[in-house]
Amino acid sequence: MQILKRLPFFLLTFYFLSEHLPGTAAFRVFDDVDGTETILAFENENIKIQCKTDVPMTYCGFLHPKGKRFSFTDRDVNDGQCTIKIKVSKNDDGEWKCHIGRQTVRVETIKKIRVRVVNQVAAIHPNITAVHGKPVTIHCATTNGFVPISYCRFEPPKGSPFNIDSAVTPKNPILGKYFYPQNRSLDRGDCAVTIRKVKYDDVGIWTCGAGLDDGKEYTDVIRIDVEGLYTMSTASATGITFGGILIAIALVILGVMAWKKRAVLGGRRQPPPQPEVIEIQELGQRQRSRSPEPGRMVPSVVVQSPSEPGASPLIPKS
Structure with a gap:
């Protein structure tokens, strides 16, 4: 009977603990x-x-x-x-x-x-946009509370896979660029890596893997995009490509129209006159044909040189 009286108290205590205890x-x-x-x-x-x-x-x-x-x-x-x-x-x-x-x-x-x-291990942010030349952190974690992991590894889109833990600091980074963030811990189920300076080689799909006590490895994927001076969005790249195709088509059409116009004008053009060839024999015949016809009067001009001054009709005699 006493147990039944105290049952509501036990239920209330269980509810409070389930709601408020970390x-x-x-x-x-x-x-x-x-x-x-x-x-x-x-x-x-x-x-x-x-x-x-x-x-x-x-x-x-x-x-x-x-x-x-x-x-x-x-x-x-x-x-x-x-x-x-x-x-x-x-x-x-x-x-x-x-x-x-x-x-x-x-x-x-x-x-x-x-x-x-998600499953046992998941990426906190499956899609990350980083700034070129700036640091960025990739983070996977256990889902079922703060479950410790035995190891943490990453597979970058380019280059060799590597494993990482808190012993890798900014002073001794892997390959000169990867280190474990200071505010994370494998004991808390954090599989994370910080890229010191993001480059375009880091763009793509990363795979994080963590080993649990059951002897299995659980993975998830993270996609990194890099924005910077030489990076354009997919929409911009598509627009530029489409614009280039339109310009190329327009140039081809203009070239075909110019070729057709030239062909039409060339068909209507009259051939240049051939130069007249006159042989010597023909030239002689033309000169003889230009001789005065018989019976045609040709005036003659006689020039006399006066032998003495008085003989000239234009000079009066003294």
């Missing part, structure tokens, strides 16, 4: 620099998606990646936080949005939460 949830939550939160969880696992603020809320709402909405009023929000609990599935994988409304500030605060349904 380490009871298997899923892991990671906070990004930009304020985005990432949740790694197994399929069919019970997870909590939570929004927090430093001031009291008037209302709170969640937007599902597929468009479904969940709303909470001031009765459901306590101490500047609201929480939704779901049994996660592949359909819940994606970016969630939390809308927070406050009476003092009319504009809503929006927080982004990425939910990823």
